[in-house]
Amino acid sequence: MADTDTGTPRERYRAQVRAEVKRHAWEQLAAAGASALSLNAIAKRMGMSGPALYRYFAGRDELITELVRDAYRSLADTLRETAAAEPGLPALAHALRDWALRDPHRYFLVYGTPVPGYHAPDDITSLAREIMATLLDACAALPPNVPAPSPAGSGTPFDSHLAEHRQWAGDHPAAPAALHRAVVLWTRLHGVLSLELAGHFTGMGFDPALLFASELDALAGPVAH
Amino acid sequence: MADTDTGTPRERYRAQVRAEVKRHAWEQLAAAGASALSLNAIAKRMGMSGPALYRYFAGRDELITELVRDAYRSLADTLRETAAAEPGLPALAHALRDWALRDPHRYFLVYGTPVPGYHAPDDITSLAREIMATLLDACAALPPNVPAPSPAGSGTPFDSHLAEHRQWAGDHPAAPAALHRAVVLWTRLHGVLSLELAGHFTGMGFDPALLFASELDALAGPVAH
DNA sequence: CGTGATGAGTTACAACTTATAACGAACGCG
């Protein structure tokens, strides 16, 4: 959120209105998804008439971009704080799952079907990198006795490929196995979460939470819980 | 596709027009995604004026439902034919990946962010079950010496949970480890595919195809390729 | 403390969209 108590009175007011627009946007988004987001409806709920919002957002795209940015920031903050408070992969994974279940539409805003003409600005890709860095930190700090993500162990073809293409990890001094673990932690947990949130498990009978826990255990090593 | 050469001339014409509408819909969908699908634009491209399409589809929702149905059917057919022609998990997985890459928007129509008010009709859930059945068949036919999906081996808590909640598998006589393998085959490959198609790997440096192959190897057992 | 620029909010409008209603014309079945 932008500062709401700094700058000139005009800037303060502007920040407040922008914040309130986003508040209503989140409500509308949580209720009916991104495609149902209507500037007109938000304006009417705030007691103003349609075009007034164009003083605050250049259009629907800018509002959505802002929401995506806030969602990324929220996830990055949540993971970082969790990693600081309770180290280890399980805490991180469950923080991710809780964050996703708290507001599924927000998760889909980040990791769901991309909107047609949308290209993420630079600051969003840096937030995405921060998320991956948090996962990678946790994977690098893992004791060396947990099993590798692939049954074949370390030194798989993908391990060496990752070791040579690690710019996504910045200059993180992680072993290839840690890089591999971080990537598949991401993709596997996302695989379970996205299908669960989209409702593809309903009617199948099993408990998605147990599947999530099973996938987590396969990567974090079995721990007491 | 509905039969285009049976029934009365009226029914034939009707089926042809419906098919052509869907053809244009797929073009528009592949170009700009589901949210950009416009009945008006389709009508104009076909040389008729807007409301004419309502003779053929009750509305946008029914058209999209029909496209989702066709997408499911196409995937189910592709997987079934692949399984018949070349048994084994690798062929199945690569058929899935090829199908997804051929038309990413079609993949998202099936496994992407759900549309707000949409509930899948029964015949679509049965197509989804057919897809899972194909995966499960391939997993059940696997030689018993491939490593289990979890490092802890068979008999994990989730294995027994799945053994007790297997209605999604119908009355398939698969071992718990096969059920587990089929589910995680689905979720892990979807995890990689959906993030790849959404562009979340661009700029990270590594090759998504190798990650996909790595995840597949971890489930199918290392094979020559 | 006034005065003037800045900016907020308003209405009006254009160009879209989905969807319904009413009408004429064409088609095909008996």
Added chain:
DNA sequence: CGCGTTCGTTATAAGTTGTAACTCATCACG
């Protein structure tokens, strides 16, 4: 061959995003 079903049309309603022009409050500055 005629009559009814159905198709395609236009007109209309109720939305949407977004721009333009105008009013008026507010804020800053001399």
